[in-house]
Amino acid sequence: MHRKQLIVLLAFAFIFSFCKTPAPHPNAHSSKERLALADTLEQLLQFNLVDTWYPAAIDTEFGGYLSTFNAQFKPIGNQDKMIVSQARHLWNNARASQHWPTEKKYQSFARHGFAFLKDKMWDAENGGFFWQVERSGKPRGDSSKTAYGNAFGLYAVSAYYQVSKDPAALVLAKKSFNWLEQHSHDPIHKGYYQHLDKTGKIQPRLKTTPSTAELGYKDQNSSIHLLEAFTDLYQIWPDPLVKTRLEEMIYLIRDKMVNDKGNLILFFQPDWTPVSFRDSSRASIRQHHNLDHISWGHDIETAYLLMEASHVVGWKNDTTTWRIAKKMTDQCLTLGWDDRVGGFYGEGYFFKEDAGNITVTQDTKNWWTQAEALNTLLIMTDLYPNDPLDYYGKFKKEWQYINSYLIDHQYGEWYDSGLDRDPRSVERNKGHIWKAGYHQYRSLENCIKHLKAQK
Known part of the structure; x- marks a missing residue:
């Protein structure tokens, strides 16, 4: 099955399984609005992202792709692969x-x-x-x-x-x-x-x-x-x-x-015992932060990946996976979302002495989290159109955030971190071995197909 067919079938499967002719949401969106946004994303996908990378990244001397590009998208460095x-x-x-x-x-x-x-x-x-x-x-x-x-x-x-x-x-x-x-x-x-x-x-x-x-x-x-x-x-x-x-x-x-809570545990012993430093001192927790924290980007990305996998493997009316995916998305919006300007923070932690309150431990907003969130929020929009969290409103605000603070409309591609929290991102490399356009490509293409298919 082609991915285009999969996206359409997945979306309609969600709607038919869960939506029983709901009353219009006060923020209901029109076909015209969705199609206009789809056209905008289509242009950015091809001309700002894909055609910025290729053929610039094609290594005609040794094969494969170059990955390291500076802020003006010029290749630099040794280009190890x-x-x-x-x-x-x-x-x-x-x-x-x-x-x-x-x-x-x-x-x-x-x-x-x-x-x-x-x-x-x-x-x-x-x-x-x-x-x-x-x-x-x-x-x-x-x-x-x-x-x-x-x-x-x-x-x-x-x-x-x-x-x-x-x-x-x-x-x-x-x-x-x-x-x-x-x-x-x-x-x-x-x-x-x-x-x-x-x-x-x-x-x-x-x-x-x-x-x-x-x-x-x-x-x-x-x-x-x-x-x-x-x-x-x-x-x-x-x-x-x-x-x-x-x-x-x-x-x-x-x-x-x-x-x-709907967060992914990051590391485990071979028998799936979680690796946790929650009962350690605050200093020890911070020392081992790479092993034990909340990563809202992985949470909201995995919500989508689980739903996609469940559909492809043929699980019909898989309410358990949809419920968990929604729970993961909702905690991202509740705990890691900046409702003032949009965007999801990088990382957080529930320190034991803070009585269940979240501490944002990395308040910058990396590019891949925002890309993955855009895709998942649109899926949730069509799956739960009347949810009080207003997924479509959050989707539009996330898109506005990306367009204003992440997309480089001059040189192409996205900054690695939102300029509202990290203005020096404009000076850093636009591409490197960990940043190759994949998160943005998948998100934009999926959103285009959802926006065109649903109304």
């Missing part, structure tokens, strides 16, 4: 070649990126995608691997096969899934180990491992992106084991990783 950003660039172009099928350049850019993933990022000797290579494709350092990196490789290759039908892409997708199954999957406690050496051996947590290190833990971030990858893979290869693992990840994320 990480699997995550290389995969995201490939995914962007695969999606763009579907979204604009008459624009043959995107098919060419996708084919170019796939060749680099297949020939340079994939370890021909040990299997798995390298975490990072030099610009030329030569592996760096110890050539370690992660479940997170391999998830993105699988995600991109699956998207590329969907549009190209290149048999080499399907072969690589199957090899990637099977490599994760053999080396990273935990047959006892389920889920996947994140850290692996170059041969695929799991790297355990040792007594000498620093308390602030992630090594040896299972985590939500690799898990949600494995869910994302398996969702795409199942659409091109509906293998029974792929379905089993996709369902396994839905259950783990929805039922173990999401806590009672």
Whole structure:
């Protein structure tokens, strides 16, 4: 099934399952307004985002994509290549070649990126995608691997096969899934180990491992992106084991990783015991903040990923997943939303002595959180049009925030952080190995299709 069909079916499934001819919301929105916004987003998606990156990022000398660009979007630095950003660039172009099928350049850019993933990022000797290579494709350092990196490789290759039908892409997708199954999957406690050496051996947590290190833990971030990858893979290869693992990840994320408040727990012992510093001193909590905090961006992104996965795997009337997704979205709006100008803060924490009140520990507003929120808020708008939280009003305010404080209308792309809280973001690199346009692409394309389909 093509992603366009999926978006439409997912949206209508939500509406038919939950909406019983409700009375008009006082902030009800018109078809004209939605279509006008869809046209605006369409222009920004292509000309501000995609055409800013490509062909500027096409590495014609060594293959693959350049990722580091300065504030004026000029390439800088050594341009080492990480699997995550290389995969995201490939995914962007695969999606763009579907979204604009008459624009043959995107098919060419996708084919170019796939060749680099297949020939340079994939370890021909040990299997798995390298975490990072030099610009030329030569592996760096110890050539370690992660479940997170391999998830993105699988995600991109699956998207590329969907549009190209290149048999080499399907072969690589199957090899990637099977490599994760053999080396990273935990047959006892389920889920996947994140850290692996170059041969695929799991790297355990040792007594000498620093308390602030992630090594040896299972985590939500690799898990949600494995869910994302398996969702795409199942659409091109509906293998029974792929379905089993996709369902396994839905259950783990929805039922173990999401806590009672609707936040994702970030790290776990191999048996899924949460890693928590809540009973430690305030100083210790801050020292270990990378392991234990609320990340509203991951929460609101995962709300969407769970709903998408549930739909693709074929769970009908899945009220449990929708309920959890709504709970995750609502706590983001209740705890992490800046109602004055819009936008979601980065991180927070429930310090024990604060009697259940949230403390915002990072009040800047990163680009990817705002992108993911835009998509999820629009889904919630059409699923719960009369909700007192007024999802459509929040969606419009989020869009206004993005347009005013994140989109660079002069040089293209988005700043890495909203200018209202972080004005120096205008001076920082517009692209780097962790910022490759993927969050914005997915959000804008999904929003365009929802806005056009619903009214």
